[in-house]
Amino acid sequence: MPSDFFRIEKLSGKARLGRLSTLHAEIETPVFMPVGTAASVKSIPQDTLEELGAQIILANTYHLYLRPGVETVRNMGGLHGFMAWPRAILTDSGGFQVFSLNELRKVTEEGVTFRSHLDGSSHFFSPESAMEAQIGLGADIIMAFDECTEYPADKSRVRASMELTARWAERSKQYFEEHANQYQVPSTQYPENREGNPNNWVRGTGYSQLLFGIVQGGMDRGLRKESAEQTIEIGFPGYAIGGLSVGEPRELTREIVESTLEYLPRDKPRYLMGVGTPEEIVEYARLGIDMMDCVLPTRAARHGLLFTSEGKISIKQARYAQDPGPLDPKCGCRACRRYSRAYLRHLYAANEMLAQVLNTIHNLSFYLDTMRRVRHAISLGE
């Protein structure tokens, strides 16, 4: 892999304006990644995501492994071919979902036995099988298989969990290095070349899949430092901070992020997993985070909670029933350009699917615009 896959083009305080080159696309950082759990950002067609300026989306290995299955996705040209998305994709390792969706999981040194939330069937994820799945899905960035430590947990439990994560990171890397790039990703599903030769492989940027390591260590600054050091010792092209936003107070999240960042290499991308509100993504970019993902904009949209330049709006409220104004007068998204708050309120109250479509478009637009403004501010040195 070319060593210049990540270039920092500008610093402003601790904030970094960067350019991350992946297998399929270049990404400007700091970047927000919309969540497309089952190979779809809920209710949003891919061309609309492109129009919104999404550079990279996240998909969940756990969900795709269960349905439609890795083999199906691989046969359809990997996630990019399967969902007809030419820009970058990141898959998580499945670790977080195994822990958050499974009460009955069983963790051993070897891996995790869990039950499908769909049909109760029994499955097993190890660092090796999680890598195999992610190599098959073919995302641009894939994640080491980790244990997301529950919160709260006592120090000995956090340490044991963190050390398991480090051993799993080592195994993840080893499997990845032995097996990556054995699957080429055909691009026959791409709109540009549906008629094309099935052997017309993605050549993209010349870069290969990137495997990122994950720092754990719970809410203990010392353990976070140890975890960072262990993970860096193994060596990855990028580092994620995992195990946050799991119920702890927001101020604590920020403290842990800030202290963990001190131990992460400055020349590698840093990904804060599962965060956050619009204010938080700005704040974390300021602290030097390069990548973030969160279900908040999409999930909140489906509950009628909308982020605007004037604050948060619950569109279901009766006060908007005859409000002729746009949702956010400063927003240029399709929802704000065309529809009134009154109409959006009606769609929500009448349980019309279009409510979810338009609300999601707006919230994603707000998040992606926010990050665009952050990048602009860094470029100006602000």
Added chain:
Amino acid sequence: MPSDFFRIEKLSGKARLGRLSTLHAEIETPVFMPVGTAASVKSIPQDTLEELGAQIILANTYHLYLRPGVETVRNMGGLHGFMAWPRAILTDSGGFQVFSLNELRKVTEEGVTFRSHLDGSSHFFSPESAMEAQIGLGADIIMAFDECTEYPADKSRVRASMELTARWAERSKQYFEEHANQYQVPSTQYPENREGNPNNWVRGTGYSQLLFGIVQGGMDRGLRKESAEQTIEIGFPGYAIGGLSVGEPRELTREIVESTLEYLPRDKPRYLMGVGTPEEIVEYARLGIDMMDCVLPTRAARHGLLFTSEGKISIKQARYAQDPGPLDPKCGCRACRRYSRAYLRHLYAANEMLAQVLNTIHNLSFYLDTMRRVRHAISLGE
């Protein structure tokens, strides 16, 4: 109203190529009208409807009267302003929903008492109140309040129902003539002039709302003839054939349509309500029908039933799980241009909202393209 609001530009057999001028827009006929019950064609943004070439959509008075209420819609600039739709709209009278959604309705000479399917509250529709509601909603074409006769029904029952419909048509017309055009429709919600003066009324085409009469008479050709004559005697700018597609055999529907058409004036638009399959809309256009609406393309889409140039497809079937081809190779819609059957099948199986969005786009595209081809064929005299 200018007398040339409907012009027949070409005949081919009994089929007619026409141009219908309404308050907001001109419509090429024969036309298929997508159904947008609660002021939204389910899951589809208005700009996508425009892109699909929808010239006129149908909304349901019954649903809008209950939620958000006629006053709200009127205050937001009528349906056009409320839903930000600049092209034509037709509202039904509420009669059909009162009959199909209400087991406990009570019909008197005066009107119908019914219970809301939303909260069980009691309401009353008369020809006068149905007109008042439709004038307030401000659609381009509105419908007389009728009784949709149940099927099967004996001849005396059908006759009584048909005569009630005729008396109600008379009252509908009288109320409409006394009250129409008293509400101007502000266009402040339109995207072009959101910033505009609230007194910037729609001037549109210079035409006013059009009230169409409805022919009933069950499955009896003689009664259909009588009903047509009674309705024409009252006099409307257009005539609908109602009370079909209510459970009778398809062949009977066709017979009744064909015989009823003989009694309808050739120089007025003819609207067949609630019909039909792609084959049927072609067939009815051939018989001389100018307008049709049906929930079939949108409702079937939500159940994964897709109309294609190669026949009907149930996308949920496992046989499509790894099918890399487009849904319909002859279709140029957004769904067929970009996605594979495998992906559409996955979205449906995973209960992803995008399934409904893409399936609906395709089915509407198929219907609207079908009607476009019908118009083209008539213009060529085929």
